[in-house]
Amino acid sequence: MSDASLKRPGPQQRAAGPGQAAHAPDRAQPARAGHGTGAQAVPVPAIDIEARQVAKRFGDTQIFSDVSFRLERGRATALVGANGAGKSTLLRCLMGLIPVSGGEVRLLQQTATQARPAALRALRARVGLVSQKHNIVPRMSVLSNVLHGLLGQQGGPRHWSHVLAPAQSRAQAMQALEKVGLAHLALRRADRLSGGQSQRVAIARAIVSRPEVLFADEPCASLDPQAGEDVMDLFFDLARRDGVTVVFTSHNIDHALRYGDRVLGLADGRMRLDATASSLHESDLRGLYD
Amino acid sequence: MTDLTAPARFERPSAVTFLGYLAGLVLVFWCLSGAGFSMDKVMTSPPRFADFLSRAFPPNLSGDVLGRLGWKMVETLQIAVAGAVLGVILSLPVALLAARGLIAGPWVNQTTRIVLGFIRAVPDIAWALVFVVAVGLGPFAGMLAILIDTVGFCGRFFADDMEATEKGPAESLTATGARRLDVVACATIPAAMPAFVSTALYALEKAVRSSTILGLVGAGGIGIELKVGFDLFDYPTALTVILMIAVVVIGIEQLSGHARTKIIGEQR
Structure with a gap:
């Protein structure tokens, strides 16, 4: 999957998701300056x-x-x-x-x-979270740690470890690792990484679910x-x-x-x-x- | 100017504290009295002990006795290992229910902990008696006694181990929208694993020690040989049993210590 497929629309582009419009129609739709006066629309x-x-x-x-x-x-x-x-x-x-x-x-x-x-x-x-102390699970592989970032979207034992994970999820996790430059350490135990590498794994875990x-x-x-x-x-x-x-x-x-x-x-x-x-x-x- | 005089080494106890010490001392003497403590018996026991040793020594090392006791010791280890392994496995779900703030609410936590407390409060030999009544004489009753004793022990300590893990990784997974069970499986249990291994190995040591005496109540293992040896005044065989138990228990403790260092040492 290319990077482009992971990109989100920009602030103005990603305005009106079907579920979102019902919650915040005023923010999901472009507002109009001088409402009712026929003035040009100004996106908010x-x-x-x-x-x-x-x-x-x-x-x-x-x-x-x-x-x-x-x-x-x-x-x-x-x-x-x-x-x-x-x-x-x-x-x-x-x-x-x-x-x-x-x-x-x-x-x-x-x-x-x-x-x-x-x-x-x-x-x-x-949403994703990156913490000060990276908070990765030390006794599991780097790849398993990144897969954990998908638990919110696809819970269950298949995402508990890279051994059980579906091919698509493994590919997604590898892609996230590639983005942080750690794809070559996918099978290394997380407690054998440096502090900087651990934080990169935490970032990969945060972004893997897009x-x-x-x-x-x-x-x-x-x-x-x-x-x-x-x-x-x-x-x-x-x-x-x-x-x-x-x-x-x-x-x-x-x-x-x-x-x-x-x-x-x-x-x-x-x-x-x-x-x-x-x-x-x-x-x-x-x-x-x- | 600051007073540099060294403070008194001991503080004078208050009247209440002093009464507390006195009550403690009285309690100890009361217990000794209830236990039939007798200096006279202490002084006269060494000759009797020496008499036992003289009648028991040398231990009975004849081939047929060693063969019979050896098989009974193997059965003892089978009871211990089977009971401990099944007990450790069953302890995990029980511990998940007992651990506060994981997957179950406070009522379930408290109820599970009370049940685990009850299991621990009953000695393993009493559980063996219960299971002998329930499933009949033999090693199966002993295995069930070891199993339930292990659940009482490991269930409590596994729960404590999980409660004591660092909360950061669990919070990070919670932040991804993961369900509680996923968080426990992916963050809490891996973090508690070294403590689980240590506790499980200790449970195995404990199971081996316990299984050697379950035979006294007919629950299988080498304990019955010990009882028969003393009942028939066959002290050389009884001494052989005692030495065999000591060698196996010490051996298991050494192996367990080695395994603990290898497994936990590598994981840390």
Whole structure:
């Protein structure tokens, strides 16, 4: 399968999926400027992720509150903030991995908060996650780890290991490995890889299901600077090539400005910054860490 | 200025703590009394023990006795291995039900843990008596006793092992939309596998030790030979049985330790 077959339509192209139109017709169809006046249609980018006054608390500790934003399809958004600001927690709330304490999250035009487990699983099958500690299964092969990325779409024992997997899934996983440059290590045990290679496997696992949204939680925090740069370059090359919406957290201001189209900053339990990366300087972000 | 005087080595216990220590001491003496502890018997036992050794030594190493005991020891190992292997296999689904936060809800977790606690609370020799009544005399009753004892032991520890695994890989698979069973099969069980191997090997050692005495209640194995030896005052044969059990149990422990190092060492 060629790379082209994996590409998603661009922000304007992938507007009206049959199931999506019912949920968000206003975002799925191009809006018209000067409605009713006969003016020319101006396409409005679809929104893949929307947070409405989202709040999260653990027990008596308020992590954040009143967090609202809308993230456009095909764009990369950096989520920055000091340790404990709630970046990773917010990311998990967006994916429905942990419940919000207040507000609403809409993911791919569907309400993620309060969704039934089956609906939430179906929604998650359309997204991918790359974690700081890569979180691959150490005692399994690289290929099996990548195949696990297909479990949301095709669950069951046939995707538990590369030994049992259908030929089509194996080919899909090999293709993902090829994209991250690790096809030659498909049968190596995952715990015998370097940190950078492990993170590449995690990326392959995240992209193998051709997700529409990719979440990355400090994807290069556990890597040395060079390996970190390589992983970030690879991750964003793949995401941009396929038109995937990306939300990533980072402590690296340079990464936030270089790889993000937009930067959101959390501090003191509130969203303190929301701006395009091109309008920001490093000094604008440093205030979040004071 | 900071006081640099070293603190007292021991803190003076509070009145309640002191009473607690005193109660503990009284409890120990009460138990010793209940157990018939007698210094007089302790002092007079060495000569009796020496008398037993003098009548038991040398052990009976005649060909027909060794052959008979050898086959009984093989049967003992068969009981232990069959019971332990089936027990370990059955423990996995039971442990999945007992482990909190995996595939079953809190009520199922708690109920399964109570059942496992009950199984462990009953000694293996008591299970053997129950199965002798249920399926009759012989090694099958012993195997069932080992099996259920292994389920009680491994079911609990497999569940604890799975609960203690790192949650990251499981979360990453959950994030792909995987179902709970898929997450457990692909992330939790592989992560807990070294602990499973260690626990299973320990269960096998335990099964071999237990199976040597199940014959005392008619549940097969070499234990019946030990009982007959003492009942007929045939101490040389009884000593042979004891030495044979010791050699096999120590051998199994050594093999198990070697296997544990090889398997877990390679996987880590």
